[in-house]
Amino acid sequence: MNEEYRALMHRSEVAVSVELQTQDMTLNIGPQHPSTHGVLRLVAQVDGERISSVEPVIGYMHRGYEKLAEVRTYAQMTALVNRIDWVSGFASEVPFIVAVEKLMGIEPPERAQWIRLILTELFRISSHMVFTSSYPLELGATTPLFHVLRERERVLELIEGMTGGRFHPNFNRVGGIKPAAGGGKTQKKVSMDIPEGWLEATRAAMERVLLSTEQSDTLVTGNELFKARTVGVGVIPGNKAIEYGLSGPNLRASGVPFDLRKHEFHLPYDQVDFNVISAPGGDCYDRYWVRLQEIRESVKIVLQAIDKIPEGPLRAKAPRVLKVPKGQIYVRGENPKGEFGYYLISEGGQKPYRLKIRSTSFSNLSILPWVLKGALVPDLVAVMGSLDFVLGDVDR
Amino acid sequence: MNDQPDATEPLEEEVRDPYLEYGTALAERLGGRAVVEHDTIRIYVDRSNWVETIRRARDEEGLDFFSWLTGIDWSKDVEVGDTVAEPDELEERFEVMCRLSSVEGVAGAHFIAALPKDDAVIDSITGVFGGAEWHEREAHDMFGIEFTGNPNLSPIYLPEGFIGHPLLKSYPLLAREVKPWPGTVDVEDMPPEPEEPAGGGEA
Numbered sequence: 100m101n102e103e104y105r106a107l108m109h110r111s112e113v114a115v116s117v118e119l120q121t122q123d124m125t126l127n128i129g130p131q132h133p134s135t136h137g138v139l140r141l142v143a144q145v146d147g148e149r150i151s152s153v154e155p156v157i158g159y160m161h162r163g164y165e166k167l168a169e170v171r172t173y174a175q176m177t178a179l180v181n182r183i184d185w186v187s188g189f190a191s192e193v194p195f196i197v198a199v200e201k202l203m204g205i206e207p208p209e210r211a212q213w214i215r216l217i218l219t220e221l222f223r224i225s226s227h228m229v230f231t232s233s234y235p236l237e238l239g240a241t242t243p244l245f246h247v248l249r250e251r252e253r254v255l256e257l258i259e260g261m262t263g264g265r266f267h268p269n270f271n272r273v274g275g276i277k278p279a280a281g282g283g284k285t286q287k288k289v290s291m292d293i294p295e296g297w298l299e300a301t302r303a304a305m306e307r308v309l310l311s312t313e314q315s316d317t318l319v320t321g322n323e324l325f326k327a328r329t330v331g332v333g334v335i336p337g338n339k340a341i342e343y344g345l346s347g348p349n350l351r352a353s354g355v356p357f358d359l360r361k362h363e364f365h366l367p368y369d370q371v372d373f374n375v376i377s378a379p380g381g382d383c384y385d386r387y388w389v390r391l392q393e394i395r396e397s398v399k400i401v402l403q404a405i406d407k408i409p410e411g412p413l414r415a416k417a418p419r420v421l422k423v424p425k426g427q428i429y430v431r432g433e434n435p436k437g438e439f440g441y442y443l444i445s446e447g448g449q450k451p452y453r454l455k456i457r458s459t460s461f462s463n464l465s466i467l468p469w470v471l472k473g474a475l476v477p478d479l480v481a482v483m484g485s486l487d488f489v490l491g492d493v494d495r
Numbered sequence: 496m497n498d499q500p501d502a503t504e505p506l507e508e509e510v511r512d513p514y515l516e517y518g519t520a521l522a523e524r525l526g527g528r529a530v531v532e533h534d535t536i537r538i539y540v541d542r543s544n545w546v547e548t549i550r551r552a553r554d555e556e557g558l559d560f561f562s563w564l565t566g567i568d569w570s571k572d573v574e575v576g577d578t579v580a581e582p583d584e585l586e587e588r589f590e591v592m593c594r595l596s597s598v599e600g601v602a603g604a605h606f607i608a609a610l611p612k613d614d615a616v617i618d619s620i621t622g623v624f625g626g627a628e629w630h631e632r633e634a635h636d637m638f639g640i641e642f643t644g645n646p647n648l649s650p651i652y653l654p655e656g657f658i659g660h661p662l663l664k665s666y667p668l669l670a671r672e673v674k675p676w677p678g679t680v681d682v683e684d685m686p687p688e689p690e691e692p693a694g695g696g697e698a
Contacts, residue, residue, distance in 0.1 A: 343626035
C-alpha cells in the first residue's frame, strides 16, 4: 500500500470519527402561511424536530385604531370597532357603545338590550363554528369544514337579515340599535322593528346549529386521529394562562371557569340560564371541546332570549351630536374569544381623548412563545390553531 | 335594570357604592390614591413603588389576572383630535396604566403611575407577570416609554427604522397630511367648468 493511499485512508477514518453535529435551524413561517389565519409571521429556532424558541412577528395588520379613535366622532367609531375582530364584529361593538352610554347616562330600552344579546350570541356561534370547522382542517380533516360552514351560513343569513351585514353589522347606536334591515321605511314607527318572521327563523336555524354540533361530535370529537394530534399537546396550566391574560375559551380550557357573562351585566345575561363550560386539561383538545360545548350553551341562550324578548322601542333618546361628558370608564364584555374591553377617556368633546382597546387575541397570542418552547414542529400548527386568534384582533 | 339603584327612590342617599368602598380600601392597603368613577377604579401610585404595588396586588389582593398595560399622553397641545377640557390646568405627563383583575369575580383595578415627559422611564413588571412583555413593548412603540428590565424591548408593531411614536399627541396622522379629512372631499370645490365643452372625449 503506497503512502498516498495510506494517508487517504487515515483521513477518512478521521472524518467518520467526528461526532455528528446538529445546528439550530431558523424556520420562518408566514406571514402568508394559511395556518396563521392572516398575516402572522413566526421565526422559529428548531433543533431537529424540536422547537427551541419561537418569536412571533406581528404588526403586519396594524391599522392604528387607537390613534384613529382620537380623530373619529363616537358615532363614526362603531364602523371601525367591528373590524377589529371581524369574525365577531358585533360582540366588539357592544362594550364600546355601552361605555359611551354609561358616560352619557343613557339607558338603552330593554328590547334593544335583548336584541344585542341575541346578536352577540349569534356571533359567538358563528365565531366558534369557524373554529370547529377550520381547526380540523388544519390538522388534515377536510370534511368537517363543509358540514359546519354550511350550517354557519344560516347564522350569517340571520345576522344579515337583521343588520344588513354579514360580518360588519355596524348595528349599534348610542341608546339602542338602529332600525333593522328590511324593516321598511324608517320614518314609520311600526316598521322600525326586527324583520317579520326573524325570531321564528332564528329558532329553526338554532336546530340546524345543534345538528351540526352533533355532526362535529361524530366526525371530530371522538376521532382517534384528531385526538392523537391534540390530546396532551400544547398544555397551558391555569396559572400560566392567568399570568399571560388569556381569557375566554382558552382560559376555561385550562380549568379556570371564568366567564364575564356571569359577572358583567350590561346585557341581560343574568336573566338567562346557561352553564360556564370549562375543562381541566389545558391542551388543544380541551380548547376545541370547550368551544364546541359553548355553541350549545349559546343556542340555549338564544332560545331563551327569543321567549323573553319584550316589546318596546329599540332606541332611547340620544342627542344627534354626541358630546360625551368628561370621565374615564372601562367596559368589558365576553367576546367569543375572551375579555374584550375599552378604556375610554373623554374630555367632554365629540371625540375620545384616548381609547385603549383591550383586544383578546393580542393577549391570547402572547403566550405562544411560552407554550411552543420545546414543542415538536408538527404540533406548531395544532397549538397555534387551537388558540383561535384573529390577526385583526391581535394587531388592531 | 340590572339592579341599578333607581334614582327616584328616596333610598338613593343611603345606597352604598361597592366600587367606591372597595377602591378606597384597596388604595389604602396598597398605599396609593383612589379615584372611582363609573364603576372604574383608578389607583395612582408613585413610580418608585410600581413593581412592588403590582406584586402586592397580585399576592395579597388576589388580583392575579393580568389584563393589559398601556400608556396615556397628557398634553396641552395636540396635533390631531380634541384637546383636554382645561389645557391650562393640565400637568403634562405620561401615565402608565395597568389593569389587574380577578378570575373569581368582578374585582379589578387600574394602577396608574405618572412619568415626567423628559424622563419616561419605569421599571418593568415582566418579573411579576410574564404576559406584560408584549404590552410593554407596545407602550414603548407607541409612546417611547422605557421599561427597565424588560428582556426584549424591540418594536412589536412598528416596522424597523420607524421614526416617532404614533400615539403621542404631538404625532400627526399622516394620512390626513396627505388628504384632508373628514368630509372635506365631499365639499371640495368642483373644478371650474371649461369655457367651451371639451368635445370629443379624447382622453
